[in-house]
Amino acid sequence: MLIGAHVSIQGGLHEGAVRAAASKCECFQIFSRNQRQWIAPPLTDEQIKSYRKAWTKNGRLPVLIHDSYLNNLSSPDDNLRAKSCNALAEELKRAEALGVRWVVIHPGSHRGAGEKAGLAHCAKSLKWIFKQTLRLKSGILLETTAGQGNGIGHKLEHLAFLLEHVRNAKRLAICADTCHLFAAGYDLKSKRGADAFWNEFDSLIGLARLKAFHMNDSIGELGSRLDRHAFIGEGQIGKTAFRRLLRDERFAKLPGIMEIPRWDDELTRTVADIKKLRGKI
Ligand SMILES: [Zn+2]
Ligand SMILES: [Zn+2]
Numbered sequence: 001m002l003i004g005a006h007v008s009i010q011g012g013l014h015e016g017a018v019r020a021a022a023s024k025c026e027c028f029q030i031f032s033r034n035q036r037q038w039i040a041p042p043l044t045d046e047q048i049k050s051y052r053k054a055w056t057k058n059g060r061l062p063v064l065i066h067d068s069y070l071n072n073l074s075s076p077d078d079n080l081r082a083k084s085c086n087a088l089a090e091e092l093k094r095a096e097a098l099g100v101r102w103v104v105i106h107p108g109s110h111r112g113a114g115e116k117a118g119l120a121h122c123a124k125s126l127k128w129i130f131k132q133t134l135r136l137k138s139g140i141l142l143e144t145t146a147g148q149g150n151g152i153g154h155k156l157e158h159l160a161f162l163l164e165h166v167r168n169a170k171r172l173a174i175c176a177d178t179c180h181l182f183a184a185g186y187d188l189k190s191k192r193g194a195d196a197f198w199n200e201f202d203s204l205i206g207l208a209r210l211k212a213f214h215m216n217d218s219i220g221e222l223g224s225r226l227d228r229h230a231f232i233g234e235g236q237i238g239k240t241a242f243r244r245l246l247r248d249e250r251f252a253k254l255p256g257i258m259e260i261p262r263w264d265d266e267l268t269r270t271v272a273d274i275k276k277l278r279g280k281i
Contacts, residue, residue, distance in 0.1 A: 174210050182222055
């Protein structure tokens, strides 16, 4: 697996690429905008140019964009859903302009309307978004979620349903978050549990549809449904399981993003530690 982290874009998008390279990341993730606001001003040519220049100069690392947490494609509220669809279509355009292939999203929350209704709304939203952005290459990674509250996406069956109904193999795939999977009840800690999980993943979704990892340990226990990240090896999943995953040849080319904020020099140390845990590739 390629080792990287979510990095800050303080100072501009291009600073994300600089920070990732300075910390010896092999891949990285950014927000493309202030993710706590609905309206994002469009990217200027200047921003796009300086980001692309920095990205090229700093090793052309694989990049993911994480979508805003405000978006909810599964909401029963028509207004909120329409707003979310528009915002995500814009995010795909931003990704395309920056040359980023994947935008990671959480499938959303059904807000009490039930899983079935939530999934139907989510599938419809995704179809609409792809139709609005037909010419783009940038696509969406559905992230596995922890199952907090009324969220959907914590069962592999949910993701399989969405992939099956949206039918866009080139632009829709999966990002596996290890903390969320564990909190949702998938035992990635034991070798037996992990083997069973990947078999189930392969039969319901297909390993070819897995394009990235969020590499977070979990503060909550197995099945706790708590979305609380810990550093690799410092949570309930533990070092042994992460070493196994980092060395798994099936995932050798996939980005593995740690999603915990650390200062730049601390991040450098953390990345070096995790590279040691993985060993040479
Ligand atoms: Zn995540
Ligand atoms: Zn999380």
